[in-house]
Amino acid sequence: INKANMALSTLQNSSSHYTQYHNNVLRQLATESELIQAFHNALHNDELTLAFQPQIDCSTNEITGVEVFSRWYSKALQKSISPQIFIPLAEKHHLIRRLSIWLLHSLFSYINSWLKSRLPAPRFAINLSSLNLHDPVFIKQFFQLMKSYNIPANILQIEITEHISLELFSDGDNPLEAMRNHGISIAIDDFGTGYSSLTYLKYLPIDTIKIDRTFIKSLPASQSDLALSKAIIDIGKEFDLKVVAEGVETVEQLNLLKLHGCYQIQGYLFSKPLSVDELFEFVDRWSSHDHP
Ligand code: C2E
Ligand code: CA
Ligand code: CA
Ligand code: CA
DSSP states (O other), X not given: OHHHXXXXXXXXXXXXXXXXXXXXXXXXXXXXXXXXXXXXXXXXXXXXXXXXEEEEXXXXXXXXXXXXXXXXXXXXXXXXXXXXXXXXXXXXXXXXXXXXXXXXXXXXXXXHXXXXXXXXXOEEEEEOOHHHHTOHHHHHHHHHHHHHTTOOGGGEEEEEOTTSOSGGGTTSOOHHHHHHHHTOEEEEEEETSSSOHHHHHHHSXXXXXXXXXXXXXXXXXOHHHXXXXXXXXXXXXXXXXXXXXXXXXXXXXXXXXXXXXXXXXXXXXTOOOBOHHHHHHHHHHHHTSOOO
C-alpha cells in the first residue's frame, strides 16, 4: 500500500494545468458571461441531453453498468460545449444543483419507463459534483425524486471524485452513508489522480474504484502507468472493491487489464457514450450475440 501511495502521489500535481487549459478553451468559445447566460437558457430550453456509456464485465460478457453524462448543444453559440467546460462553470455560478436535479429528472423518468417496458436494466452510474454532496437540499431532493419516480436503489451508483471534504462527513451525517444504506453503490472516479485516495477507502462506504483514463491511455507502452494500474487493481483486491477501467480503446489494453485481474471495462473499444435510442440498440445487439 505504501508503495502504491507513493506512486499515486507522483501524479497528483497534474491538475495544476487545468485552470490554464480551462481558461484558454473558455476564451475560444465565448466570454464567461456569454457562456453562463447561454447555459442558464439551456437549463430552460431543453438544450441538455443525456449520454450513456456501457460498462462491460469481460468475465461474463454482460453489460453490468452504464455511466451517465450530460451533453450540451448550445443553440445560441451553435456548438457543443464539453462538460469539462460547463460543469466547472455551473459549479462556479451556483447552477450545479439545478444541473444535477435536471439530470435526475431526465434519468429517473427514463429508468422508470425502461423498467416498465423491458427487463433487465443495467446499473446507472451518476456523476455528482462534490458541491452536490455538501448540499443538504440537493440530497433531500435526490431521495424524494427516487421515491416519486419509483427508482430501486440497487439500480443506481454514485460516482464521486476525491474532492469532497472528509471532515464534513465526520458528524455522522454522511450523505454517502445514507445512500449506501438505501442500497445505492458508491464509486470513486479517477482513482489516484486526486488527493488522499487511500484515506477515502478507510472512511467512505465505497464499492468500486475507477482507474482513470490517464493511466490507461499510454498502455501498454508505459511501464509506470502499467505499474500504477496494477497497484490500483491490487488495492481493489485488498479492500474487496470492484475495479472499473475507463478509457479502454484497444484490444492490447483490454488484454493487459484482464491479465492483471481487471475485468470491468468501459471505453471506446466497446462503445462511445450513446444517446437514449443508441443505448437501446446497443443493449439489444449485445444480448442477441455471443461475445468472445
Ligand atoms: P469522467 O467522469 O471521468 O468521464 C469520462 C470521460 O471520458 C467522458 O468524457 C467520456 O466520454 C470519456 N471517455 C470514455 N471512454 C473513453 C475512451 O475510450 N477514450 C476517450 N478518449 N475518452 C473516453 P465527457 O463526457 O466529456 O465528460 C468529461 C467529464 O465531465 C467527466 O469525466 C465528468 O467528470 C464530467 N461530467 C460529465 N457529465 C457530468 C454530469 O452530468 N455531472 C457531473 N457532475 N459531471 C459530469
Ligand atoms: Ca465518471
Ligand atoms: Ca472517470
Ligand atoms: Ca476523468
